[in-house]
Amino acid sequence: MxxxxxxxxxxxxxxxxxxxxxxxxxxxxxxxxxxxxxxxxxxxxxxxxxxxxxxxxxxxxxxxxxxxxxxxxxxxxxxxxxxxxxxxxxxxxxxxxxxxxxxxxxxxxxxxxxxxxLVGPSSILLAVMASGFNGQRFAFHGYLPIEVDRRTRRIKELEARIYAEDETQLFIETPYRNERLLEEIVRTCRPSTRLCVAANVTCADEFIRTRPVKEWAHKAPDLSHRPTIFALYK
The missing domain is CATH 3.40.1010.10 (Tetrapyrrole methylase, N-terminal domain)
Structure with missing residues (x-):
């Protein structure tokens, strides 16, 4: 070898x-x-x-x-x-x-x-593939700030990049804070901005959905303790 x-x-x-x-x-x-x-x-x-x-x-x-x-x-x-x-x-x-x-x-x-x-699964790339978003220009940002005001500003900055640069924005959160982050995205982003939520990718309970932000307010899945990729695009 x-x-x-x-x-x-x-x-x-x-x-x-x-x-x-x-x-x-x-x-x-x-x-x-x-x-x-x-x-x-x-x-x-x-x-x-x-x-x-x-x-x-x-x-x-x-x-x-x-x-x-x-x-x-x-x-x-x-x-x-x-x-x-x-x-x-x-x-x-x-x-x-x-x-x-x-x-x-x-x-x-x-x-x-x-x-x-070696070849194997990447939740980041799989989320891009399944989102329907721009797969030629995308950026992964890891974890967003924990402090509420800074996190809100960061979400707004990433949303602005979608429209200014035609670039898909991806990020993650600690699983037990996933639902809180989803609520923050719904409150912060434009209603027409699209959000893809990709949870437990490749697993038996895989969940991948893309919807306008306004629709997530009433269709939030149970994301507690589920590794999740969040992706934003116009």
Whole structure:
């Protein structure tokens, strides 16, 4: 197996692996003994589901999250110097996209190491695909401000970009605050601005709908504890 940093997508929720991940990904996983992961428990569970025959206790894991000091990131790539491949696993979806895995990828690129991205589900791209919005110009903004006044201003700024730049705007929220954010969008945006809500994408209870903002006031789904992408467009 080629020595490289492999970016290994995981499922979004408990979606069956065979529905969203190529068989090639399993082959790569079987050849790796060193993993950089966002969440140890989630990573171990994913790997065991990917291949029940894997000896989890024989693997080496390094956790990379918002609490990891920068000086520790480069050390996680040391197996590559010994000719051993390293895998990166996010907590959900594609590593290094809205994910701390980007930090270790940046180090690998600076060192001239080979980086191999594998195919898998990205809730951001899947939401764009299903929204009916502009897929040639779009921007993902991550989390909006928590403080109400700042969040309202930010929503207005993003809505203005839709009309000024013809650009789809995407963002997320902590799942338990999803419904509060939806209410804020309804109060803040033009009634005719379109909003796509994409929750639990690829999962059994997937919900993806696009409607004018004015219609969401009376058709709000239950979004509590459901990972959701919000997308705005004209």
């Amino acid at each position: 080629e020595t490289a940093l492999y970016l290994i997508p995981v499922t979004l929720g408990d979606t069956p692996h065979e529905r969203v991940l190529p068989e090639y990904n399993r082959e790569v996983v079987r050849g790796i003994r060193h993993f950089i992961v966002e969440n140890l428990r989630t990573a171990r569970r994913f790997l065991k589901r990917a291949d029940p025959a894997i000896d989890i206790d024989a693997l080496h894991f390094s956790e990379l999250n918002k609490h990891t000091p920068p000086e520790a990131v480069a050390a996680m790539l040391s197996p590559l110097a010994e000719g051993q491949p390293v895998g990166v696993l996010s907590e959900a979806g594609c590593p290094a996209v809205a994910d701390p895995g980007a930090d270790v990828v940046a180090v690998a690129q600076r060192k001239g190491l080979r980086v191999v991205p």
